Amino acid sequence: MPDDALIAAADELYALAPSDFTxxxxxxxxxxxxxxxxxxxSIRALKKPTPAAWLVNQLVRHRTAELREVLDLGDELRDAQERRDGPELSRLTRTRRTAVAGLGREAAALAEELGASVGRPTLDEVEQTVTAGIADAAATDAVLSGRLLRALMTVGFDPVDLDGAVAGGPAPVAQPMRPVEDIAVRREKKRREQAANEADKAAASARRALDDAEGKIATAERRREEAEHDRDDLEERLRLASKKLTAAEKDLSAREDERDRAAAALKRADSVAQAARAELDEH
Structure with a gap:
């Protein structure tokens, strides 16, 4: 059984940056x-963790809830395997893949927060270690110990090799699997969360569609107002033009009457002039 004093010292040391460890x-x-x-x-014999193991140890300390949520998928996967539930296994496998990738991104962000530079190979080992922790209950305990010395790997259905993987001795063994009732409750909770998330997405999509429709309505209303303004302007111009036309027609009629009267006067004057000249010629 690991010495409590050694474990306490190891817990402190494996929380440090690799450069400060030795x-x-x-x-x-x-x-x-x-x-x-x-x-x-025993303390002097503690080994410096690999970069991937160090980063997993920091996830245990700084992203505890996120890491535990991903590792909890192991119970659900083992339950689905025992029940030979193919569709559930497929769903959980997809969920595991997405969750592990998400935790890998979280690990990269954490490393940056802690001032460490890690490359893609290290992050790949972090994801492999988390995947091993999901696959094997003993590996789950090793990961959660926060005292990993090296990355873990799962191969098929074989138990994860944990020989020399945890500083200060093997991690304490937790209950290998949650009661079926707990797993069923967790599965139902996840189903409801997924349904709620899908409903939220649908509501958000409907809200965007509504906002888009309202925006188009506002544009159409503005165009209608502009068209009404143009119509009113044209109607006013037409009214004025009609008034001018009426006045012009009246003026034209009056000028035509004057012309007709002048033409009649001219005709009478020509007749008088012709008669006068005829009378003059006779004398």
Whole structure:
């Protein structure tokens, strides 16, 4: 059984940045050497974690809820396997793939927060380790110990190799699997969450469609107002033009009457003039 004092020291050391690990380990070993030589030697024997193991250990400390939620998929997967529920296995496998990838992105962000630079190979090992933690209940405990020394890997249905994977001795073994009732409750909760999320997405899509329709209505109303304004302007111009036309027609009629009267006067004057000249010619 692992020594409690060793575990306590390991918990502190594996929370540190890799660059600080060796000096802190040696300092801690030296500090307890006078009181407990065996503990001092055990602390000095603690190995520096690989970059992927260090990052998984930090997920345990800084993203506990997110990591546990992903690892909890293991119980559901094992339950579905025992029940030989093919559709549920397929769904959970897709969920696992998405969840592990999401946790990988979370790990990259965490590394940046902690001032560490990690590459794609390290993140791939982090995702492999989380996948192994989902596949094997003992690996789940190893991951959650926060004292991993190396990345884990799952191969087929074989148990995950945990030999020398956890500093300070094997991780304490938790209950290998939740009661079926708990798993059923969790599965139903996930189903309801998924239904709620889908309903939220549908509502958001409907809201966008409504906003788009209202925007188009506002544009159409503005165009209608502009058309009404143009119509009213044209009607006013038509009214004025009709009034001018009526006045012009009246004026034209009056001028025609004047012309007719002038033509008649001219005709009478010509007749008088012709008669006068005829009378003149006779004398």
């Amino acid at each position: 000096a802190a380990r040696n300092s801690r070993a030296q500090a307890v050497r006078g009181d407990d030589r065996a503990l001092s030697e």
